[in-house]
Amino acid sequence: MTKPAPNTSEKYDLGFANWVYENVNGGDKLGLCMQCGVCSGSCPIGEQMDHGPRKLFMMIRAGMKDEVLSSNTMWNCTSCYRCVVRCPRSVPVTYILQDLAAKSVELGYAKPNENSKFSNSFWWSAKTFGRTDERLVTAKYYFSFGVVEGVKRGLDNLKIAWGMIKTGRMHLTMPHQIKDKAGLKAILAKAAEIEERESKS
Amino acid sequence: MSDRKPGVYLCKGCGIGEAVDVGELEKLPASEFKIGTCKTHDALCSDEGVALIKADIDGGDINQAIIGACSHRVMTDKFSFNGTPVIRANLREQVAWSQPAGEEDTQMLAADQVRMAMAQASKTDAPSSSAVQELVQTVMIVGGGITGLTAALEAAKSGHKALLVERSDKLGGWANKWSKRMPHLPPYRGVEENHVGKLIAEVEAHGDITVMTDTMITKTSGAPGKFEVTMAHGGSDKIEMIGAIVVATGWRPYDASKLTHLGYGASPDIVTGVELEDMLGDGKLMRKSDGQKEAKYIAFIQCAGSRDPDHLPYCSSVCCGVSIKQSLQIKRENPDASCYVIFDELRTPGTAEEFYREAQEAGVIFMKGKVKSVGGDMSVVYEDDLLGQEVPLNGLDMIVLATGMVPNSTNPDTEAAEEEMNKYLISDINPAAGVSVAGYTGDTPDPVKRPEESIPPGGSILNLQYRQGPHIPILADGFSDSHYICFPYETRRTGIYTCGPVRRPMDMAESADDAAGAVLKAIQAIRSAGEGASVHPRTGDLSFPKIGHDICTKCRRCTVECPFGAIDEEEDGKPVINESRCRRCGTCMGACPVRTISFDNYSPSMVGDMIKAIDVPDEFEEKPRIIIFACENDAYPALDMAGINRQQWSAYVRVIPVRCLGSVTMLWVSTALESGFDGIMLMGCKSGDDYQCHFIKGSGIAKERMSKVGATLKSMALEEERVQMEEVSIADSHSVAKVINKFAATIGDMDPNPFKGF
Ligand code: SF4
Ligand code: SF4
Ligand code: SF4
Ligand code: SF4
Numbered sequence: 038m039t040k041p042a043p044n045t046s047e048k049y050d051l052g053f054a055n056w057v058y059e060n061v062n063g064g065d066k067l068g069l070c071m072q073c074g075v076c077s078g079s080c081p082i083g084e085q086m087d088h089g090p091r092k093l094f095m096m097i098r099a100g101m102k103d104e105v106l107s108s109n110t111m112w113n114c115t116s117c118y119r120c121v122v123r124c125p126r127s128v129p130v131t132y133i134l135q136d137l138a139a140k141s142v143e144l145g146y147a148k149p150n151e152n153s154k155f156s157n158s159f160w161w162s163a164k165t166f167g168r169t170d171e172r173l174v175t176a177k178y179y180f181s182f183g184v185v186e187g188v189k190r191g192l193d194n195l196k197i198a199w200g201m202i203k204t205g206r207m208h209l210t211m212p213h214q215i216k217d218k219a220g221l222k223a224i225l226a227k228a229a230e231i232e233e234r235e236s237k238s
Numbered sequence: 239m240s241d242r243k244p245g246v247y248l249c250k251g252c253g254i255g256e257a258v259d260v261g262e263l264e265k266l267p268a269s270e271f272k273i274g275t276c277k278t279h280d281a282l283c284s285d286e287g288v289a290l291i292k293a294d295i296d297g298g299d300i301n302q303a304i305i306g307a308c309s310h311r312v313m314t315d316k317f318s319f320n321g322t323p324v325i326r327a328n329l330r331e332q333v334a335w336s337q338p339a340g341e342e343d344t345q346m347l348a349a350d351q352v353r354m355a356m357a358q359a360s361k362t363d364a365p366s367s368s369a370v371q372e373l374v375q376t377v378m379i380v381g382g383g384i385t386g387l388t389a390a391l392e393a394a395k396s397g398h399k400a401l402l403v404e405r406s407d408k409l410g411g412w413a414n415k416w417s418k419r420m421p422h423l424p425p426y427r428g429v430e431e432n433h434v435g436k437l438i439a440e441v442e443a444h445g446d447i448t449v450m451t452d453t454m455i456t457k458t459s460g461a462p463g464k465f466e467v468t469m470a471h472g473g474s475d476k477i478e479m480i481g482a483i484v485v486a487t488g489w490r491p492y493d494a495s496k497l498t499h500l501g502y503g504a505s506p507d508i509v510t511g512v513e514l515e516d517m518l519g520d521g522k523l524m525r526k527s528d529g530q531k532e533a534k535y536i537a538f539i540q541c542a543g544s545r546d547p548d549h550l551p552y553c554s555s556v557c558c559g560v561s562i563k564q565s566l567q568i569k570r571e572n573p574d575a576s577c578y579v580i581f582d583e584l585r586t587p588g589t590a591e592e593f594y595r596e597a598q599e600a601g602v603i604f605m606k607g608k609v610k611s612v613g614g615d616m617s618v619v620y621e622d623d624l625l626g627q628e629v630p631l632n633g634l635d636m637i638v639l640a641t642g643m644v645p646n647s648t649n650p651d652t653e654a655a656e657e658e659m660n661k662y663l664i665s666d667i668n669p670a671a672g673v674s675v676a677g678y679t680g681d682t683p684d685p686v687k688r689p690e691e692s693i694p695p696g697g698s699i700l701n702l703q704y705r706q707g708p709h710i711p712i713l714a715d716g717f718s719d720s721h722y723i724c725f726p727y728e729t730r731r732t733g734i735y736t737c738g739p740v741r742r743p744m745d746m747a748e749s750a751d752d753a754a755g756a757v758l759k760a761i762q763a764i765r766s767a768g769e770g771a772s773v774h775p776r777t778g779d780l781s782f783p784k785i786g787h788d789i790c791t792k793c794r795r796c797t798v799e800c801p802f803g804a805i806d807e808e809e810d811g812k813p814v815i816n817e818s819r820c821r822r823c824g825t826c827m828g829a830c831p832v833r834t835i836s837f838d839n840y841s842p843s844m845v846g847d848m849i850k851a852i853d854v855p856d857e858f859e860e861k862p863r864i865i866i867f868a869c870e871n872d873a874y875p876a877l878d879m880a881g882i883n884r885q886q887w888s889a890y891v892r893v894i895p896v897r898c899l900g901s902v903t904m905l906w907v908s909t910a911l912e913s914g915f916d917g918i919m920l921m922g923c924k925s926g927d928d929y930q931c932h933f934i935k936g937s938g939i940a941k942e943r944m945s946k947v948g949a950t951l952k953s954m955a956l957e958e959e960r961v962q963m964e965e966v967s968i969a970d971s972h973s974v975a976k977v978i979n980k981f982a983a984t985i986g987d988m989d990p991n992p993f994k995g996f
Contacts, residue, residue: 049630051535055576058601068598072606072624092625098603099622099629 053102061140063132070094076120076130086110090120090130093137103146111138112152154181164225167215171207172198244359245275245300246352247291249282249307249329257334258348263306266349271356275300282307283316295319302362304355306348309878310895323362323839327355331881332893336975343861343889350852350892357851361844365781365837367770368817373463374481376401377760380455380699381646383411384746385486385738387437389753393484394446396761401478402441403469404451405651409438411488413746417518418567420559422747426589427596429563429570454651458483459703461816462733463767467700481767482733482760485710485718486753487646487699489739492543492550494641500542501637504614507533508637510542511560518567523575525635533575533635536568537618539609540581544642552715554642555743558585561640562593565602573601578631580605580620605629612637643743644694645717647710647736652697702731706803710734714927717742723930727756728774730802730934732819733763767818775871775932776822776897783815783826786834796826796835801900801935823933824901828940833905840901845894846909852892854914857990862890862916864985866978867902869922870895871932872968879971887975888982898922899963900936907947907961911954914994917985919978920944920963930967937965956991959984 057064070091077089086109088096093110111134120130141147158177162169175194180187201207215221246267250260260278267273275294279287282305294300302323307313310326317324329348337344377393379386382404393400408414413434421430441447450471457468465480494502494510501508506527509517517523523533538561543549558581565577579602586594598604607622607629616634621627648654694716698708711719711730718736721728726742727735737756738749763773772779785796792811804819805826815826827835833842855861868874874895880887896902899922910918923931925938941963948958964977 049632051631051633052576054603055574055601059573065599065601068601068603069595095622095624098605099625100631101629 048103049100050102051100053100053105054098057097057137061133062136063129064136066126066128067094067097067133069126070128071126073125075123075125076128079119079123080114081117081119082113082115085113090134094128094133106137106141106144106146107148109150109152110134111141112147112150114138154178157181162212164221166212167218167221168213170212171201172209173212242302242360242362243275243300244271244273244302244304244325244356245277245291245294246273246304246306246356247282247287248276248278248352249280249287249305250278251281251283252308252330253334253339254307254329255280257337257339258329258345262345263348263352266352267304267356270353271360273304273356283313288316291317292319295322302359304352304359306352306355309874309881311875311878321364323359323364325355325359325362327351328878328893331878335884336877336881336886337889338886341889346853346855346861347889347892353851353853354848354892354894357847358844361841361847363838365779365839367780368782373764373768374465374479375399375764376478376480377482377484377757377764378403378465378467378478378480379484379486381411381486381488381738381740382406382409382449382451383486383488383738383749384413384434384437385488385749385753386411386484387434387441388750389484389486389737389757390441390447390449391437391444392754392757393760394444396757398446398481398761398764400447401480402447402449403453403455404449405454405649407452409441409449409451410434412512415512415515417515417520418563419746420563420590421593424589426592429566454649455700457703458700461767462763462773462818464818465733481764483700483735484753484756484760485699485729485734485736485740486738486749486756487649487740489643489645489743490650490694492554492641492644494543494639496549497543497639497641499612500539500609500639501612501614502639504612505616505637507616507635508612508614508639510639510641511538511557511564512641514564514636514638518564522571523568523636531635532572533568534572535576535578535631535634536565536636536638537578537580537631537634538565538638538640539612539618540579540584540640542639542641544640545582550642550644550715552642553585553743555585556745557640557642559590559593559745561638562586562590562597562602564638566597566600569597569600569602577602578605579603580607580609580618582606582608643739645740646694646696647699647712647716647718647740648694648696649699650694650696654695654697700734702803704731704803705797705806706800710736719934721932721934723928724932725774727752727759732773732802732804732821733760733767735759735763763818770817772820772822774821779822781822781837781839782817782820783822783824783835783837785813785815786836787812789832789834790830791832793831795829795831799829799900799935799939800826801933801939821933823898823936824896825898825933825936825939828901828903828943830903833903840897842903842905845896845906848894849906849909849915850913852913854994856914857994862982862985862990863914864888864891864917864919864978864982865910865915866891866893866919866921867896867899867906868893869899869932869937869966870897872923872930873921873966873974875968876966876971876974879968880974883971885972885975887978890982890985891978898931898933898936899940900931900933902940902943904943904947904950908950911951911956911960911991912993914991916960916988916991917981918961919981920961921966921974921977922963923967924965954993957988960988960991 074091077083077091083089088108088110096105114134116131118131155178158174162174179190248260264276267276281287291303304325305317306327306329308330309328333348376399378401379389380403382402390400390402416432418429419432453469453471456470460466463481467478467480469476491512507525525531525533544554561579568575568577607620610619612618618631622629701708713719718740719730720726720741729736735756737752766773797805797807797813802821804816806814854863899920922937925941931937944963947961951958966974
């Protein structure tokens with residue numbers, strides 16, 4: 038039930054915190070965050086984020102909407118769930134980050150970046166074959182940066198690819214597919230329908 | 239001085255027999271004090287031991303039992319013989335358990351303990367009570383808010399008549415304004431209905447409660463059990479006899495007009511928490527300025543004026559909970575509202591933490607930081623502690639200042655007392671002021687003035703007709719003086735108990751508890767007055783100070799120094815002790831320059847004789863002697879506990895327990911010096927603003943007196959370091975031995991007192 042976020046232009050937005058509390062998956066638990074920093078300290082990839090989850094959550098309270106939604110924090114989250122397991126206040130940090138990423142796409146904040154490109158390739162494979170094909174996901178991801186960059190990245194990682202093939206972690210034949218692709222399609226269509234309906238209500 | 243027939247009983251149990259030669263001690267009473275009866279026993283506290291003493295009493299052989307065994311603080315039930323005076327010599331905790339066994343010095347110490355007890359007995363009589371007083375059972379309660387209403391009900395339910403006096407035209411006080419109350423019942427989560435209406439109905443329906451609204455107290459005189467209270471009501475005076483008084487005058491909100499730095503006055507939408515209560519009644523919260531727009535963005539600013547040295551230096555304790563309550567009320571009405579609570583520290587003690595969590599779950603937004611500015615354009619800028627940067631909040635609909643509590647320790651409706659009376663008020667509210675010690679050098683030190691604003695403006699509540707002025711003494715922050723560290727209900731006016739926010743900031747639930755406690759104390763005061771016995775801390779003590787009026791020079795030192803205002807003066811200056819106001823601390827005794835105040839079992843000459851009874855070896859023996867006057871409330875128990883823990887201290891020390899350091903007269907100091915003691919130490923409770931003294935000002939008065947002792951010592955050509963004062967609390971048992979040993983070392987380094995042997 039995503040309602041439009043208020044005052045898109047303001048650096049500080051008085052209604053943003055309440056909007057996140059109400060609209061972001063897990064946001065209703067965000068009020069319980071006591072800013073202990075255990076999540077940021079536990080995050081294996083925290084150093085790659087421009088703000089750790091703790092700070093991001095405080096920025097939400099401070100109404101720093103633009104900065105929060107254009108942050109790379111949620112894109113770098115690997116969904117390892119360490120923060121969720123450790124948070125003393127049972128804040129579902131990972132869900133919140135995932136949905137913040139979705140909201141940032143929805144509201145046009147997310148610029149194409151490495152993580153969003155990878156997500157796109159991953160999703161393409163999943164919905165097309167019902168499985169992720171390592172070779173095709175990687176190829177699609179590499180070439181999304183252009184042909185030259187695609188070839189370069191491919192060559193750089195050839196050794197790894199070869200090793201994966203030898204150990205059976207990657208194959209060269211037709212992509213593996215699930216049996217009931219029509220069923221998958223129906224599931225995805227239903228999910229899209231629900232999402233559509235909920236966002237209208 | 240009736241016929242004293244003392245008997246001495248020495249115990250050999252608990253290690254005493256191993257530590258000292260009790261057989262030697264047994265010879266002392268006869269050889270030095272001509273006391274015929276002296277018996278020993280292996281365990282005096284056993285049935286057989288007790289029977290031994292009892293038989294002598296019953297047989298008429300003795301009428302005073304001197305018991306050399308454990309500390310006087312223990313086995314009091316065993317060694318209690320129907321009012322026969324019992325004098326204890328501490329041979330266990332402070333000899334056997336704190337000195338090496340079998341040593342010559344240990345034996346000398348034990349002998350002196352027995353000598354002191356015998357000297358004490360020679361000046362001890364069974365206290366004769368001050369006779370039964372008039373006994374009025376009515377409890378008067380001043381102030382008809384939550385605290386006063388609860389107090390009236392508690393008193394009535396305990397079988398007493400209650401008179402509830404309220405200055406305004408209706409009961410309920412501030413609580414009438416509150417839309418809801420903070421939770422006080424499990425699970426301490428939800429906002430609760432305001433119960434003040436119910437409480438008022440209950441009070442009004444109770445047959446034993448008389449309510450007087452529109453009534454002001456103009457005069458209070460008398461003492462517990464017989465206060466005479468004059469009240470002005472409807473243009474005429476009414477006089478009531480009252481047994482004890484509970485003061486529940488509550489609080490007033492801090493004057494927000496002083497908070498211009500937080501934007502108060504800059505916009506009608508900047509309001510105080512109290513003002514917001516009026517707007518929260520029912521339905522939506524509308525902006526105050528136009529009454530049209532629903533307030534959606536609301537910022538609460540905590541500690542508005544509180545915890546601010548320029549305004550109220552203390553935490554008002556309730557405003558955090560109130561802002562939580564109010565933001566929850568707003569969120570319940572309108573979930574889309576954004577409530578920001580900007581705090582430096584959010585104080586939610588105990589179960590209030592549950593309430594805080596409820597608000598967090600409800601989406602109230604808590605921000606930790608310091609407010610930098612509040613603008614009439616409805617903006618707040620604060621420095622966020624967790625982001626490390628300034629954060630602006632623009633376009634708010636309302637800004638709520640969580641203002642604090644000012645105690646109604648004065649009556650804002652009346653004028654401050656005239657100069658003469660105020661003099662005592664000012665000295666009384668500042669425990670550090672040298673005030674009350676009329677002084678042994680003859681000058682009265684200037685009272686230290688408090689900044690004007692720490693005394694809430696207004697006149698006295700009860701207008702006490704006491705020598706020490708019309709007020710219940712006030713603490714530095716303006717709250718009524720209560721022994722808030724150890725005995726929170728005790729004021730310094732016996733039989734008058736303060737409770738609720740006039741004593742310290744508190745919420746409704748705490749106030750109700752406080753009221754119940756104060757009523758119990760009031761009832762105790764009435765009963766004790768009837769028995770002629772003391773209330774706290776010498777509960778049940780029948781002794782009281784007696785003045786030798788033939789010797790008294792009417793110098794007024796006793797009337798000025800009594801921490802409880804127990805002594806009034808007659809026209810000609812003759813001091814009159816109101817026994818039921820007296821707490822039996824002996825501060826008056828310590829003050830009297832002609833030492834004509836004494837108790838039946840405690841007097842200047844009694845302790846003087848105890849000092850003289852100690853055997854002081856001459857200078858060639860190289861055994862210095864140090865005397866310690868130890869407060870029996872804290873310092874003496876700390877010493878006992880040190881003994882129980884088998885800590886050892888210098889065997890050259892002799893300890894005399896005193897009721898309060900305030901009772902230590904300079905006579906004892908000079909007697910000790912003249913008797914050849916090398917050092918003197920006063921050990922007692924902390925004095926000052928955060929005093930721990932059980933008699934509140936006693937140790938402060940002693941400190942003040944001792945500050946003058948240097949000159950006396952110099953005039954005797956003695957070193958100033960020979961007399962010291964040490965603050966020891968009951969928790970200091972681990973360090974008290976070190977304190978003694980350090981002093982003993984200092985004294986050991988000095989030449990012996992040249993007065994030895996004179
Ligand atoms: S671990 Fe939980 S409570 Fe702590 S900062 Fe992270 S989200 Fe907040
Ligand atoms: S209760 Fe809270 S708002 Fe009130 S003074 Fe204390 S810390 Fe400040
Ligand atoms: S100084 Fe102490 S003992 Fe003396 S009258 Fe006052 S309360 Fe009583
Ligand atoms: S201090 Fe002593 S001399 Fe002075 S007024 Fe009191 S009783 Fe009399």
